[in-house]
Amino acid sequence: MPSTYVGFRWRHFLYILIVLIGAALRIQALTVDVRFTPDEALFASFARDASLRGEWLMPGDLDKPPLTLYANALSMSLFAAHTNANGVLDFTPRQGEFAARLPAALASIIQIALMIALARALYPHDDRVALWTGIFTALSPFIIAYSATALTDGLMLPFGVLAMLYAAKGRPLYAGIALALAFAAKPQGLYFAPLCIVLMLIVSTPNTPVGTRYSASAADTGLPGPYKHILLLIAPTLITLPLISLWDSLRPNSPDLWALAAANNNPARLIRSSELIPRFLDWFQPTYIFLGAGTVILLAAIPLMIAFRIRRDARTHHAAVDLVLVTFVLIFYLVHWLIAFNTYDRYLLIAAPALILLCARSGLWLWRIIGHYFGVTLKAEVALVGAALVLALFGAGINAARAYTPYNDERLRYVGIIDLAAELNALPTATIIYDHWLGWELRFYMGAWADKRRVYFPTPNTLAQAAALDPDLAPRYFPMPAHQAPEVWLDALREAGFASTRIYAQGGFVIYRLERAARES
Incomplete structure (x- = not known):
């Protein structure tokens, strides 16, 4: 049997094992006995009223598009709603919690596989990046803590990753559809749009000169190739926006969704000088442990890796992807630090896919550097340290699945x-x-x-x-x-x-x- 075939089988066995481990942790998170946070309770109430009372237009003060709420309502109808002793369609609070959180938990499991596929698309010549990306996604206590919630982030995030994957594969229309679905789950899904556009332009055909990359596809439209692909990527969202507005206009006795969203989420100012350090800490503290004890090492290695790549092989495909991802993360953090957005740690979920990819890359880069400059003996010792950090990450993931984590701890206040x-x-x-x-x-x-x-x-x-x-x-x-x-x-x-x-x-x-x-x- 060819060795390449054996290697192929083992790689896919490891990928499946990683997804199964991540699924087990997310199922544990789904079944843990914790209550809704206020935002979860609000969204679940709209979904429940649709499921039990037939209020599918969801009247009331709602500031989010309805995709997640409809998914939660469908789950409630399928897995919770029943006719009680009084002949009324109803369910208990715990049944409602489980059903409302189920779509996000399933989506988070799928996200593990999507992240592995994304890493393989972005770094096709190094399967180890996909392996470590899968491990980090499956075991991250930060992602696990938010994997089984009724929040709108639960569907927005995997659709955003799916958009990145299709962009990396040069499928702009499919990427645009996924991006529109991310937007329909939560408007912040649009943060993925510039990342998808840049990845599509530099990754989809890495061996073709930039000047001729899209010439063949442009012949039938009269548009230059890149512009056609960008239009295909953003068109589904441009179509989705008026559809949501039309749906919103049909909701009885309800304020305008977009106006309410702007009122609730518009920071309207830059931060004051007295807020610089506190807000920096508010954003940094959830980040430095989001992959367990080894996060600081991996994060610290990222700028070193980028500097090394720029100096040694700036023209390579992998270096370009690294630079795009780190630029996205830096801009995201700067915007949320310097503009007075609420400092909810769940906002960092949007940056998590890029951070995980960069951490996987920086860890492998450290491994190569140590092996090259310090020899095999030290490399073996570092391997043991790496294994210990993975075990620590697994323990942190288990704790997060049991709600023993600083992330998403607001739910513990409502026991x-x-x-x-x-x-x-x-x-x-x-x-x-x-x-x-x-x-x-x-x-x-x-x-x-x-x-x-x-x-x-x-x-x-x-x-x-x-x-x-x-x-x-x-x-x-x-x-x-x-x-x-x-x-x-x-x-x-x-x-x-x-x-x-x-x-x-x-x-x-x-x-x-x-x-x-x-x-x-």
Whole structure:
């Protein structure tokens, strides 16, 4: 049997093994008993109302395109919805959590295979890059922590990687369709567009002179080849944008999606000088451990590798790809550091594919440099260190799958939300619930058929004034997270004529019953 065939079989066996290990970790993350973050609860509520109540146009305050929400709603319909004892279509909170997170978990498994294929397309002469890219993607605690969520990033990211893959293979239309799907999952998917364009231009036909690369494909359009391919890449998104706007215009009693997205996500300013260091640390801290203990070494080696490539073999295909990826990462970090975007660590998911590819490349470069300059003995020792770091990364991946990680730790704050919602649901019909902190969370966890009146007020004084003027005789309750200070709210209510009694305190939440104080005769 030819040795090349044996090598081919072993490579693909390793690729499959890597995907299976990554799948096991993501399935573990899917089944861990953690609650939704506020954003997850909001998106899952829209999906649930579509699945259970038939609200497929998703009316309400929504600032994201609907692709992820429809995927989650379909999953809820298939794997969670059932007719309960009252003959009503419903599901329990945990069933809803599982179904809403399932599409992202499956997409994250597929992303491992896509990253391996992308590495092979970008670096076709070095299969080791694909191997290490697969290992890093499968075991990254950062990616695992966000693999099983109801967030819109879950579908945006694999579609973005798919767009990069098709761009690297010189398939601009397919790349454009994948990019449009990434955009339809989350508008930030457009960050992949410039990366796809540049990769398509320099990678798709690396052995053809730049000046003649697209001449054959341009004959039937009259456009120069590169422009035709760029048009094919961006056209699907240009078509998707008005389609989403048309869908948005059909949603009843809903603000404009794009206007709300701009209001919620527009930073509107550069950062102040006092924010330079804190924001740098906010963005760097999630990065330096995103591949476990060895991340710092791999990240530090990237600029050394780039400098070496520029000096020794700047004209090579691999060096050009390295330079494109590192430029993308640097621009991405600078934009998010110097413009006052929210410092949510999940925003770094967009940079993760490029970072993983660069770390795989820098690790292999270090291996070659050590072998060349320091000999076989030290190279063997470094191999042992590398194996230890992979084992450490595997351990970090297991911890992330079990939610023992600093990434996405906001979900741990809501451990008692199901019991809180059950307590509120047990109150009499039409009970008034003054809900300042937990609007999105209680919207999901109280269920699609909740019969209570939840009311939001922004300040203690507005709550007290409105409560005093409301003649409704229904019972009134005030739930809140236990770590919030209740005094200013309860004092305002007391001045408005309400006595408060704490009736519930567990799982990180408390409930106060509010009663009008007896008036003196």
